[in-house]
Each structure stands twice: as C-alpha cells, then as structure tokens.
Amino acid sequence: MALWKNGAFVDDAWREIAEGEDPPPAGHVILPLDWWEQERDAFEGSNAPLGLRVAPGVPIERFARDINRFALIELVFPKFGDGRAFSMARLLRERHGFRGELRATGDVLIDQIQMMARCGFDTFQISDATTERLLRERGAPAYKRFYQPGATPEAPVDSRPWARRPG
Amino acid sequence: MxxxxxxxxxxxxxxxxxxxxxxxxxxxxxxxxxxxxxxxxxxxxxxxxxxxxxxxxxxxxxxxxxxxxxxxxxxxxxxxxxxxxxxxxxxxxxxxxxxxxxxxxxxxxSVEMHAIQTSGNCIRNVTADHFAGAAADEIEDPRPYAEILRQWSSIHPEFTFLPRKFKIAVNGADWDRAAIQVHDIGYQIVRNEAGEVGFAVYVGGGLGRTPMIARKLRDFLPKADLLAYTQAIVRVYNLEGRRDNKYKARIKILVHEKGVDPMREAVEAEFAAASREFISLPASEIARIKSYFAPPALQARAACDAYEARRQTDPRFAAFAANNVHPHRVAGHGVVTISLKPIGGVPGDATAAQMDAVADLAARYGHDEIRVSHEQNLVLPHVALDDLPAIYDELAANGLATANAGLISDIIACPGLDYCALATARSIPIAQRISERFGEGERARDIGELKIKISGCINACGHHHVGHIGILGLERKGVETYQITLGGSGDETCSLGTLTGPGFSSEEVVDAIERIVNVYMSVRTDRSEDFLAAYRRVGMQPFKEALYETSKGADI
Missing domain, CATH: 3.90.480.20 (Sulfite Reductase Hemoprotein; domain 2)
Structure with missing residues (x-):
C-alpha cells in the first residue's frame, strides 16, 4: 500500500482505525461512517484531525452536516468498474464545498488516476502492484485535452464552454 | 459535417x-x-x-x-x-x-475517426436519424446536438464507469427514424407553444433481456440545457443504478424500480442543484456547431426528365426508385437508401470494393455525404433525381442495387452464432433464407413495408422486440429454436412485440414467417394497410391460429 499525491509517493500521516480501537487524542485516524455516527458526541469540542471513510452508494446527505469536521474523506472503489465515487467526489467538492483531502482507495488503477483527480480526488491509495510500479517508472497519465470542465486547475480552450486544458 | x-x-x-x-x-x-x-x-x-x-x-x-x-x-x-x-x-x-x-x-x-467508447460501460456513440438534414418532415437537424453530446461525453471523467453501457439517440423529424424510445436517453426535437425549439426527453428505454419503452421525463427542455440535463440524468443513474447484477444494471431497470415520478424528481433536483456555469450552451456555440451541418445548396428542380424517362422504361429501376428513394425537402431530389441486404446475403456486410463504390458515388453525385442507418443500410442523403439512373447503374454493377429498403427482405440481424461469443443460435442464415423466400420482386413489393428483426440470443442485438415480426434464436437441449414476436415497432408509435407461442425449429421458421405473411395478406383492408397497422387492428389471434392451427374446424 502506497500513497500517491501530487505526482509522487508520500508518507501517509493517516491510518484506518481498527475495530474496537479508541481514537487517539491526536487524531489522524480514518473512521468508518457507521462508527462516526455512533460516536460523534465523543468528539464534541475536540480539534483532533479526523478522517471519514464512505462506501459507494451512501447518499452524501447522510453526513453532509458533518463535512467540515473532517480533514480527510476517503471514498472507496471496490472494483475499478464501480464508478459511483466519481460522482460522490464531484458532489463533495462542487455542491458541498469540501476542501479537505479527498482520498481514493480500493481498486485504484493507473488509468483512472487522472479521471479521479479531475473529479476532485487529491490523494490515491495504491494497492495494485503494477499501478505502483508504473507510477514509479513513468508517473500517472497526463492527458492535456478534455471535453468537460474538471475539478483540477484548468483553462478554457476556445468558444466551446465544455472544452478544457490543464491551466 | x-x-x-x-x-x-x-x-x-x-x-x-x-x-x-x-x-x-x-x-x-x-x-x-x-x-x-x-x-x-x-x-x-x-x-x-x-x-x-x-x-x-x-x-x-x-x-x-x-x-x-x-x-x-x-x-x-x-x-x-x-x-x-x-x-x-x-x-x-x-x-x-x-x-x-x-x-x-x-x-x-487521419480521417477524423476513432473507436473510442464503442464498448464499455460508458456513453456510447450518439445516434441520430439517418435522413437528418435531408428529410422533408424535419423540425431541425439532430446532428449538431448529437455532436455536442459526443464531445461532452468523450472520456468523461465522472461517467466512464457507469453501471452499464449508456446509449443516447436524437431525432429531429416527426417520424422517429432513430428509435429514441428504446434508448437510455432519447431526445426528440420539438417546437413548444411559444414556437421555441427544444427537446422532449425520454429515459429508460432499451431492449436486451428486459425490453422496455422509455418514459417521458420532460415535454420541453430548452436547447441551452442539453448538457446540464444529460449530466443530471447520468449522475442520478451513476449513483443509484444497480451494480449487483449486470442484467439489471441499465437505467431502464432504475426507472422501472424507482418509478418514473421519483426518477423525474431526482433528475430535476439534481438539474436544479448543479452549476450551469460551464455546461450551459450559448446560442452562439450551438450556431457554430450547426454551421458544420449546413445543408448543401440544392436548387429545386421542377422537371426530372432523365429520371422519369428511365422510370417509364425500366421496371427494375422503377422498383428501386419506389422502394429506396425517400422524399427530400428540396423538390427534384431524393434520399437514396443503398440496401446492404442483397437477397441471400449477410445483413450489413459490405466489401471494400462496395465501400469504395459508395464513396465515389457520394463524391460525384451526393455532396460528399453518406449515412449509415440503424437498419444496417447506407444512405446517400442528397441526390438529384436526374442523377439516379447513373447512380443506380453503378450500384447495380457493385451488387448494391437491391430494391428492398423497408421491405420484408430488408432484415436486421445480429451476427449470431456465426461470430458472437454470446449467441445461442444462428441469425444470419435465417435472414438469408427468409430473404431468399420473399426476394425483392413483385411479391415483396405487394407485401409492402415489413420490418423483420432477428436476434441470436436474449441480449437482443438484432432488436427483435421492435420488429414488426421479431425472431429470437434460442438453444433448447442443444437444438436451435426460434421464437416469433409480432407487432413490435421502434418508431414514434413504439411498441414491443408479443410472443406468438412456442418456438420453431430452424427448418420450420421460414415457413412460419410465410404463414404469418399469408394471414396479413388475407386480412389487410388493402395495400395501404401495412403489416403493423393490420396486426394492430386484428390482433394476434388469426396469426396464432395459422401458426398453431388451434381452431382448425372449430368455427365451422
């Protein structure tokens, strides 16, 4: 498992909380949504940085009021072909104004990384060995022409309101 | 273009x-x-x-x-x-x-083509009326909107891993030649009471194992909102569509299970909440894309002497003109269908020489335009009728002058067991034998418009559910068997065919089709009542009786 961010592998300051474990006072743990919903009162008044792990298919409305409590939200791709988290990421960024770290985890493959980034993800937990090797060798694909606006910094291209280049 | x-x-x-x-x-x-x-x-x-x-x-x-x-x-x-x-x-x-x-x-x-998104669970090639820009009954050419959708959906970062494939069709004429009601999204260009042109929006149509006719979400969508509304539909689908079973993953199942009203509410809520900033279509940009599709400058021609002369003297040419030429919006011109259904041939196949011949004809007589129809034929959309004799001769020289567009031998068939890994039965040989039985001559013309569609498995790539006569090839205990449905239609009167009853063997199925045709010929009021109209009037019973002889003697 390695964490890809801004074109490089970086140390991961976060860890998933284990079953039955108490969250450390210093924070930097990622809590499953169910866990958070049961224990949220315990964090009243705490400034510890917290992360939230959300499974695909969970409506964002379920935790929308707590979004600003989290420094990190982790969305899961159970298989690369399960694309629900792409839409969830866009909604979190564009509709709910989430500005913390948005992390992709699960079946995160090299050819999806740029698409994930364009939907608002900024860190990628890589478990696929080939993806990790290719990222180390050549980095993530960096296409430079898009037919839709994305969440990464981009510039309009011409009179087409939908066309974009990296900006 | x-x-x-x-x-x-x-x-x-x-x-x-x-x-x-x-x-x-x-x-x-x-x-x-x-x-x-x-x-x-x-x-x-x-x-x-x-x-x-x-x-x-x-x-x-x-x-x-x-x-x-x-x-x-x-x-x-x-x-x-x-x-x-x-x-x-x-x-x-x-x-x-x-x-x-x-x-x-x-x-x-090198010729501005690609194979991107022709497979996978993404937004596929956007289809449109194959007579677009030429037909007399058109409100507006659908292709500029199909092109805008094509661009916007290409490698869409959010919508490339949908629950299942996603097909959008756009139609601009009163007559729905694009079968929009059997697509995931169908956009029908309409004019509202204020005289503005926009889209009626249909969602959740599809064939396959669970055929469904699309439901209307909106009577009128302004043009500017085409992408924003499409985004709303696809986003609701991406988040809520089923992913537990690939056979229940199309948007039609979501619409069916959720209900059309809740679906409409979800789409409208998403549409209202999303930012339009980047995907609202400015009129100037629509106009710019439309300019690419400006129709060729055709002069109306009152007299078509060469065309008329040939029609009077050559019955084969006359038959071709009657069946394969559709009225053009400019007088003295026609929309020519080039049938890829030679009698006894493979529906949709074309040789390299035939493709070259069609390209040459388009360059010489057809304002450089060719269309591929969803009925697996080619079309020259802008042809002067006086050029038709020369075009016809060239087509005939290349085995492309079959005068059966819209007739019983103009059959849609999937590749079937001859090519496809999913197929359970052959479809091409059935199409070939039906086509040989009825041909393109006097008898086929007398039968009139009749769409036969054949699929070699329940995935329904041959669109049998919307065939006037549909044939579905299945495998039962190692033997191919063919079920027949009647009364399907993919046009604006969209309907799904009804099963006649037990299936027929490969040997029997062509005879069964002939019995169905004979019933139609005996019940129709006159030649103007085509198969579909007659079926809708008399219902299944007489066909069933002829096929299974259930009431033999009973009524006497």
Whole structure:
C-alpha cells in the first residue's frame, strides 16, 4: 500500500482505525461512517484531525452536516468498474464545498488516476502492484485535452464552454 | 459535417498513442488479458468467438467519401476485405490482428475517426436519424446536438464507469427514424407553444433481456440545457443504478424500480442543484456547431426528365426508385437508401470494393455525404433525381442495387452464432433464407413495408422486440429454436412485440414467417394497410391460429 499525491509517493500521516480501537487524542485516524455516527458526541469540542471513510452508494446527505469536521474523506472503489465515487467526489467538492483531502482507495488503477483527480480526488491509495510500479517508472497519465470542465486547475480552450486544458 | 479542429485531432492522437503503448505492454506480456481488457474495451476492441473484433464509431452515422474510402482500405489491408455495418450506425471489423490495431486507429485518426467508447460501460456513440438534414418532415437537424453530446461525453471523467453501457439517440423529424424510445436517453426535437425549439426527453428505454419503452421525463427542455440535463440524468443513474447484477444494471431497470415520478424528481433536483456555469450552451456555440451541418445548396428542380424517362422504361429501376428513394425537402431530389441486404446475403456486410463504390458515388453525385442507418443500410442523403439512373447503374454493377429498403427482405440481424461469443443460435442464415423466400420482386413489393428483426440470443442485438415480426434464436437441449414476436415497432408509435407461442425449429421458421405473411395478406383492408397497422387492428389471434392451427374446424 502506497500513497500517491501530487505526482509522487508520500508518507501517509493517516491510518484506518481498527475495530474496537479508541481514537487517539491526536487524531489522524480514518473512521468508518457507521462508527462516526455512533460516536460523534465523543468528539464534541475536540480539534483532533479526523478522517471519514464512505462506501459507494451512501447518499452524501447522510453526513453532509458533518463535512467540515473532517480533514480527510476517503471514498472507496471496490472494483475499478464501480464508478459511483466519481460522482460522490464531484458532489463533495462542487455542491458541498469540501476542501479537505479527498482520498481514493480500493481498486485504484493507473488509468483512472487522472479521471479521479479531475473529479476532485487529491490523494490515491495504491494497492495494485503494477499501478505502483508504473507510477514509479513513468508517473500517472497526463492527458492535456478534455471535453468537460474538471475539478483540477484548468483553462478554457476556445468558444466551446465544455472544452478544457490543464491551466 | 463536423470537422475536427486542432484540439479534436490532438485529443484522438493522444488516445491512440496511449493505446499503442498498452497494446505493446500486452504483447510483451507486461499486462495480462484481464488488465488489458478495460483498455481494449475503451478503444472498441472486443474478444470474439474466433478473433478480436474492432468496432469503429461513426458518429450519428455520418461519413464523407474520404472516410468511407478509408474504411474500405482498412477492410482490405487489415481484415478479410469486408466490414459489417451495425444497428448503432457503426462499422465492425471481425478479423483484425491485435498487433495491427494501433495502426488501424492511426489510419482512422487521419480521417477524423476513432473507436473510442464503442464498448464499455460508458456513453456510447450518439445516434441520430439517418435522413437528418435531408428529410422533408424535419423540425431541425439532430446532428449538431448529437455532436455536442459526443464531445461532452468523450472520456468523461465522472461517467466512464457507469453501471452499464449508456446509449443516447436524437431525432429531429416527426417520424422517429432513430428509435429514441428504446434508448437510455432519447431526445426528440420539438417546437413548444411559444414556437421555441427544444427537446422532449425520454429515459429508460432499451431492449436486451428486459425490453422496455422509455418514459417521458420532460415535454420541453430548452436547447441551452442539453448538457446540464444529460449530466443530471447520468449522475442520478451513476449513483443509484444497480451494480449487483449486470442484467439489471441499465437505467431502464432504475426507472422501472424507482418509478418514473421519483426518477423525474431526482433528475430535476439534481438539474436544479448543479452549476450551469460551464455546461450551459450559448446560442452562439450551438450556431457554430450547426454551421458544420449546413445543408448543401440544392436548387429545386421542377422537371426530372432523365429520371422519369428511365422510370417509364425500366421496371427494375422503377422498383428501386419506389422502394429506396425517400422524399427530400428540396423538390427534384431524393434520399437514396443503398440496401446492404442483397437477397441471400449477410445483413450489413459490405466489401471494400462496395465501400469504395459508395464513396465515389457520394463524391460525384451526393455532396460528399453518406449515412449509415440503424437498419444496417447506407444512405446517400442528397441526390438529384436526374442523377439516379447513373447512380443506380453503378450500384447495380457493385451488387448494391437491391430494391428492398423497408421491405420484408430488408432484415436486421445480429451476427449470431456465426461470430458472437454470446449467441445461442444462428441469425444470419435465417435472414438469408427468409430473404431468399420473399426476394425483392413483385411479391415483396405487394407485401409492402415489413420490418423483420432477428436476434441470436436474449441480449437482443438484432432488436427483435421492435420488429414488426421479431425472431429470437434460442438453444433448447442443444437444438436451435426460434421464437416469433409480432407487432413490435421502434418508431414514434413504439411498441414491443408479443410472443406468438412456442418456438420453431430452424427448418420450420421460414415457413412460419410465410404463414404469418399469408394471414396479413388475407386480412389487410388493402395495400395501404401495412403489416403493423393490420396486426394492430386484428390482433394476434388469426396469426396464432395459422401458426398453431388451434381452431382448425372449430368455427365451422
């Protein structure tokens, strides 16, 4: 498992909380949504940085009021072909104004990384060995022409309101 | 037609070069077939029964002569000398070598074509009326909107891993020739009471194992909101569509299970909440895209002497003119259907020489335009009737003058067990035998308009549910058996066919079709009542009786 961010592998300051474990006072743990919903009162008044792990298919409305409590939200791709988290990421960024770290985890493959980034993800937990090797060798694909606006910094291209280049 | 600018050309070139790299990784063993699969599917490359199959996108079925020549060239150099035009207005090559595919994609890119998103769970080639821009009954040409949708949906970062494939069709005429009500989204161009042109929006149609007719979400959507509304529909689908069972993953199942009213509420809520900032369509931009599709400047012609003279003297030509030429909006012109259904042939197949011949005709007589129809024929949309004799002779010389457009031998058939890994029965040989039985002559013309559609498995690629007569090939205890449905239609009166009863063997099925046709001929009021109208009037019973002889003697 390695964490890809801004074109490089970086140390991961976060860890998933284990079953039955108490969250450390210093924070930097990622809590499953169910866990958070049961224990949220315990964090009243705490400034510890917290992360939230959300499974695909969970409506964002379920935790929308707590979004600003989290420094990190982790969305899961159970298989690369399960694309629900792409839409969830866009909604979190564009509709709910989430500005913390948005992390992709699960079946995160090299050819999806740029698409994930364009939907608002900024860190990628890589478990696929080939993806990790290719990222180390050549980095993530960096296409430079898009037919839709994305969440990464981009510039309009011409009179087409939908066309974009990296900006 | 739309022309790539630098941006479009570079977009395709980038994707081809990425795929070239992926193919080389696969060929060197650096990637397993499983890892390669999503890449090849993103580029239209399927692994079929005998070989790879490459599906090339023909956006909304529009081609120019140069592109058609290139398709011929690819057939000749990289395939076995032919290609197969599909029900989604695309072309498939059945025998490319994997190592050649990047070169084929380069060839395609050189004529502004590609194979992107012709497979996979993404938004597929956007289809449109094959008579667009030419037919007399059109409110507006649907293709500029199909082109805008094509661009916006290309490698969409949010919508490339949907629960299942997603098909959008746009129709601009009163007569729905694009079968929009059996698409995931159907956009029908309409004029509202204020005289503004926009879209009626249909969602959740589809064939396959669970055929459904689309439900209307909106009576009128302003043009400016085309992308925003499409985004709302696809986003609701991406988040809520089923992913537990691929056979229940299309949007039709979501609409069915959720209910059309809750679906409409969810789409409208998403549409209202999303920012329009970047995907609202300015009128200036719509006008700019439309200018690419400006119709050729045709002069109305009152008299068509050459055409009339030939029609009077040559009955075969007259039959061709009657069946294969549709009224053009400019007098003295016609929309010519080139049938890819020669009697006894393979529906949709064209040889390289035939493709070249059609390209030459388009360049010489047809204002450089060719269409692929979802009925697996080709179309020259802008032809002066006085040029029709020369066109006809050239078509005849190339085996392309079959005068059966819309007739009983103009059959849609999927590739079936002869090519397809999913098929449970053969479909092409059934089509061939029906076509041989009825031909293109006097009898077929007397029968009149009759759409037969044949699928070789329940996935329904031959669209049998919307055939006036539908045939579904199944396998029962190792034997092919063919079920028949009646009364389906893909047009604006969209309906799904009804099963006649037990299926027929391969030997029996053509006789069964003939019995159905004989019943129609005996019950129709006159020639103006076509098969579908007669069926809708008299119902299933007389056909059932003739097929299964259940009431023999009972009524006497």
């Amino acid at each position: 739309y022309r790539y600018d630098e941006f479009d050309a570079a977009f395709v070139a980038d994707r081809v070069s990425a795929f070239r790299d992926q193919v080389s990784r696969r060929l060197s063993g650096d990637m397993t077939e499983e890892q390669f699969r999503p890449h090849r599917l993103m580029n239209g490359l399927y692994l079929q029964l005998h070989a790879y199959m490459l599906r090339v996108a023909v956006p909304y079925g529009t081609l120019n002569a140069r592109q058609m020549h290139k398709l011929a060239h690819i057939a000749r150099v990289y395939d076995k000398g032919f290609g197969h035009f599909t029900t989604r207005q695309n072309i498939q090559y059945n025998w490319p070598a994997l190592s050649d595919v990047p070169a084929i994609l380069d060839e395609l890119a």
